[in-house]
Structure formats: C-alpha cells, structure tokens
Amino acid sequence: MSLSDSARDKLMNVSTATLTTVLFKRGFRNLYIQGIHRINPGPNMVGPAYTLRYIPAREDLDHIGVFEDRSHPQRKGVEECPPGAVFVIDSRRNYSAASAGGILLTRLGVRGCSGIVTDGGFRDTPEIEKSAMPAYHAHPAAPTNLIRHHAVDLNLPIACGEVPVFPGDIVVGDNEGVCIIPAHIAEDVANEAFEQTAFEDFVQEEIESGKPLFGTYPPAPEAKEKFAKWRKQRGR
Numbered sequence: 001m002s003l004s005d006s007a008r009d010k011l012m013n014v015s016t017a018t019l020t021t022v023l024f025k026r027g028f029r030n031l032y033i034q035g036i037h038r039i040n041p042g043p044n045m046v047g048p049a050y051t052l053r054y055i056p057a058r059e060d061l062d063h064i065g066v067f068e069d070r071s072h073p074q075r076k077g078v079e080e081c082p083p084g085a086v087f088v089i090d091s092r093r094n095y096s097a098a099s100a101g102g103i104l105l106t107r108l109g110v111r112g113c114s115g116i117v118t119d120g121g122f123r124d125t126p127e128i129e130k131s132a133m134p135a136y137h138a139h140p141a142a143p144t145n146l147i148r149h150h151a152v153d154l155n156l157p158i159a160c161g162e163v164p165v166f167p168g169d170i171v172v173g174d175n176e177g178v179c180i181i182p183a184h185i186a187e188d189v190a191n192e193a194f195e196q197t198a199f200e201d202f203v204q205e206e207i208e209s210g211k212p213l214f215g216t217y218p219p220a221p222e223a224k225e226k227f228a229k230w231r232k233q234r235g236r
Helices: 005-011 016-025 064-068 073-080 102-110 183-208 221-234
Strands: 045-056 086-090 098-100 115-118 135-137 149-154 158-160 163-165 170-173 178-181
Touching: 005 183, 016 170, 016 178, 016 183, 045 073, 045 158, 073 102, 073 149, 086 158, 086 170, 098 115, 115 170, 163 178, 178 183, 183 221
Parallel strands: 045 086, 086 115, 115 135
Antiparallel strands: 045 149, 045 170, 158 163, 170 178
C-alpha cells in the first residue's frame, strides 16, 4: 500500500511524540526506536522502509575483498533502495563498528532516498552532519562494518532497536527520534496525528497564557468550543 501525497504532507508536519500517542490509542506500544538520535537536524523524514539485516561478522567471510562482489547486500541495497524510501538497518544495537559511512549515505541521497536509520552507528559523522538527507544512529563508529557485521538480508522483516520493521512500513523521523507506522494504518494515523497536532498547538497557546491543565488538557466543553473558533481563525 503506497502512502498518499496528502498523508505524507501531514506526516511531514507532526512529531514522533504525537505519533506514538496516536499509535498507543490503537494498541501499539513498541514502534518508537529507542537509543538513537538524528545526526543532522532538519525537516521531518518520511518514507517506506527498505531494510538491511546484519548478523555478527565471521573472519573468513568478512574481509575487505567482499566489497568487490556486486551482490554484497550492503552495497546492493544502497543501489536498489527506491527513491523516496528510508534505508533501515538492523545492526543488533551494536555500534562498535559502522553500519555504513559517508560515501554510502551520499549515494543514497543522490539517488533520492528519504533517509537512513540504524540502531548501530555510522562513521564519517562530521561529514554526515553537513548532509541534507536525514540520518539517525546510536553512536559514532569509525571502524569498518566488516569487523563486527555480516550483511545477510535485504528487504525482509527486521528488528531495529528491538522495534519490528517490515518492508513498506512508513518510517517517520523528526529531531527527537524515529517512529514506525504499520503500512496498513498509515493513512488513518497521519490524519489523526495532524488533527491532534492542531489541538495541541492550541493547548500550548492556552497554557502559555496561564490557563490550568484542568479543563484544558483534556478539554472541557468550553475549551472545545474555544478550539473550534481558534482553528477557524487560523485556517487550521
């Protein structure tokens, strides 16, 4: 199921905090990737997941020569990740070696990918900080991935930071973190999160003006009426 342009635009303007609440209302408790952060803050990242899975490296298999093999999953994945997709890597939460580095991230950006996420680490982070494509990781990791990681699977279900990620799930990142939305509910979640964002912007203004939490958040009938007027005035 592809995400509509309207839903994508809405997800570009909501927070992962709001999304986790909307998903919690639907019974989902484990869709926010813990322990990672954005290297290069900026606008939201939104796109379908394209996945790569690592297992622990083995010395006879993971040597520098493997990169000459065009079927190597890491390199093959970078060349095949669809434009608009988010490259999501399961590195077993191990950042003792890099999940990828600046050159590969640059290639993904040039190809039009929407971002990259790992529960491990990236090398070349000073360069990544200057890049436009959103990048999320746990910790800088200078050593090559071959020291710790053996790439095995492309575009199959993975666990990133203990969160299940299926190919095509919608990945949303802001300057706080990354949330995974199951593809079949992404449109509804986008719509509800957009509505909730409008209400919470109203609440923020009310609290800043001195209003108490009680009767404002959650809203009493009077606050709901005031929100309706506020929204009409602001075209929200």
